[in-house]
Amino acid sequence: xxxxxxxxxxxxxxxxxxxxxxxxxxxxxxxxxxxxxxxxxxxxxxxxxxxxxxxxxxxxxxxxxxxxxxxxxxxxxxxxxxxxxxxxxxxxxxxxxxxxxxxxxxxxxxxxxxxxxxxxxxxxxxxxxxxxxxxxxxxxxxxxxxxxxxxxxxxxxxxxxxxxxxxxxxxxxxxxxxxxxxxxxxxxxxxxxxxxxxxxxxxxxxxxxxxxxxxxxxxxxxxxxxxxxxxxxxxxxxxxxxxxxxxxxxxxxxxxxxxxxxxxxxxxxxxxxxxxxxxxxxxxxxxxxxxxxxxxxxxxxxxxxxxxxxxxxxxxxxxxxxxxxx
Numbered sequence: 001x002x003x004x005x006x007x008x009x010x011x012x013x014x015x016x017x018x019x020x021x022x023x024x025x026x027x028x029x030x031x032x033x034x035x036x037x038x039x040x041x042x043x044x045x046x047x048x049x050x051x052x053x054x055x056x057x058x059x060x061x062x063x064x065x066x067x068x069x070x071x072x073x074x075x076x077x078x079x080x081x082x083x084x085x086x087x088x089x090x091x092x093x094x095x096x097x098x099x100x101x102x103x104x105x106x107x108x109x110x111x112x113x114x115x116x117x118x119x120x121x122x123x124x125x126x127x128x129x130x131x132x133x134x135x136x137x138x139x140x141x142x143x144x145x146x147x148x149x150x151x152x153x154x155x156x157x158x159x160x161x162x163x164x165x166x167x168x169x170x171x172x173x174x175x176x177x178x179x180x181x182x183x184x185x186x187x188x189x190x191x192x193x194x195x196x197x198x199x200x201x202x203x204x205x206x207x208x209x210x211x212x213x214x215x216x217x218x219x220x221x222x223x224x225x226x227x228x229x230x231x232x233x234x235x236x237x238x239x240x241x242x243x244x245x246x247x248x249x250x251x252x253x254x255x256x257x258x259x260x261x262x263x264x265x266x267x268x269x270x271x272x273x274x275x276x277x278x279x280x281x282x283x284x285x286x287x288x289x290x291x292x293x294x295x296x297x298x299x300x301x302x303x304x305x306x307x308x309x310x311x312x313x314x315x316x317x318x319x320x321x322x323x324x325x326x
Contacts, residue, residue, distance in 0.1 A: 014106045043181055088150060092107065162288060162291065168193070243267065244267065247267040
């Protein structure tokens with residue numbers, strides 16, 4: 001396949017991301033963890049992400065524990081996706097070996113930061129495991145997932161990567177940063193994650209657009225769109241399995257019956273929350289919609305939207321109510 005060259009605008013944007021990355025670089029121990037443990041008297045995820053407030057029968061302690069279970073999974077999910085993101089970006093760096101060395105430095109730097117993020121989230125998992133009751137299980141295997149994802153076209157992998165990067169930024173800006181009742185350590189983890197992901201998404205978007213310019217025909221883009229739809233289905237399979245595992249853990253630790261109406265509501269709400277966190281919130285992010293719309297034709301975009309339609313219900317109740325009010 002022909003490798004599309006950079007534009008002059010791309011070169012300038014790579015230089016800006018590299019400049020910002022050097023200025024905001026951080027260390028896991030010195031800047032983030034700083035010798036701290038989690039304070040379990042606070043939530044990990046705010047209600048806007050966990051949707052724990054949609055379960056009226058839960059006590060305040062129950063809603064807090066649900067947010068902590070989901071927060072643990074949230075960190076593990078980012079460790080999972082950054083496995084394949086780092087590998088894909090390292091692979092794409094070869095296109096710059098004998099070209100724009102600033103772009104090469106920026107992409108290699110991104111890859112190093114993704115490895116650092118994986119280490120950070122492994123540390124967070126270990127800190128959570130020290131104090132949370134035994135029995136939590138993170139279901140997906142990072143290497144198996146990476147193998148599945150990296151078997152798809154680069155266009156589709158970069159589309160999924162941009163979706164993930166966009167929602168990670170949106171989650172921090174709209175929910176985590178604004179919350180005053182969540183763990184200070186958890187907030188600091190995602191503050192520092194946000195600082196570097198803010199630059200990563202610029203690089204990911206440029207690489208996606210460059211990959212799109214290299215496609216030789218609409219048939220290749222049709223196949224890439226099919227791959228993206230398959231990746232969305234794969235992500236949904238992961239969140240279904242994890243929601244079931246987390247529901248079982250939450251119910252057992254909380255002393256709630258494993259079946260019955262309330263158990264079903266817990267399970268359904270966890271699945272809704274995970275579909276919101278990991279699929280829907282990214283798909284409706286305006287910046288992602290703009291780029292996706294620019295890189296697909298009407299029929300291709302309609303196919304993606306049809307694939308997402310069964311998941312469209314997974315929007316926080318408060319967001320729906322606010323939309324109706326306006």
